[in-house]
Amino acid sequence: MSVKRRGELYRIPSQGKIAGVCAGLADYFGWETWLVRILIVSGVLFGMPWLVFLYIAAWFILDKKPATATSPIADQHTPAPASATQVEGYEPVADIQSEPIKVKARIWQAGEPPKQAFHDIRRKYMAMERQLRLMERYVTSPEFTVSREINKL
Structure with a gap:
């Protein structure tokens, strides 16, 4: 049985209503933010007014969540050759692999419902397939063959 590490506890003001404390707690425990707020x-x-003091203390004690760096998968993405951008309809798709899709198994967990996750996965694969078709069109074009022969000289 593997133990899942939660990481550090931060507050996330960009996702919060007041200070982002509930959003930070939700991110830390892997729950939906609305559930923590409720x-x-x-x-x-219902009789725990000390939670207000804990919230204010967390507001001052917790650091803001640092800006996330780009994922290692996105760093591996190499742009197409300069001449490939001249192929009609070519659009580099850099955000296809940028963020994993989290599927929630229970209603209180953070993530997407399975139906929405399926649609997102399908959209990503369709975008990758479109990009692959455009790259194949470029590689099989006479322009690529001439460019490759010139580079061999």
């Missing part, structure tokens, strides 16, 4: 508000309303 739990905090319900706790305050």
Whole structure:
């Protein structure tokens, strides 16, 4: 049995309503942000006013989440040759592999519902297939053959 590391606890102001504390907690535990918000508000309303003090303390104690670096998969993406960009309809698709799709198994977990994840995966594969077809069109064109023969000289 492998233990999943959660990482560090940050607050995420860009996804938060007030300070991003609930968004940070949701990201840390792998839950939906709305669920954490409901739990905090319900706790305050049903007799746990100290949660307000904990929230304010977390606001001041927790650091903001640092900007994420590009994923290693996206760094491996190499642009097409300069002459390939002249092929009609060619559009480099750099964001195809940029972010993994998280599928949630339970309603409170963070991620996408399976149906939405399937549509996202299908959209990504269609974009990759379109890019592959354009690259194949370029490689089989006379322009590529002439360019390759000139480079051999």
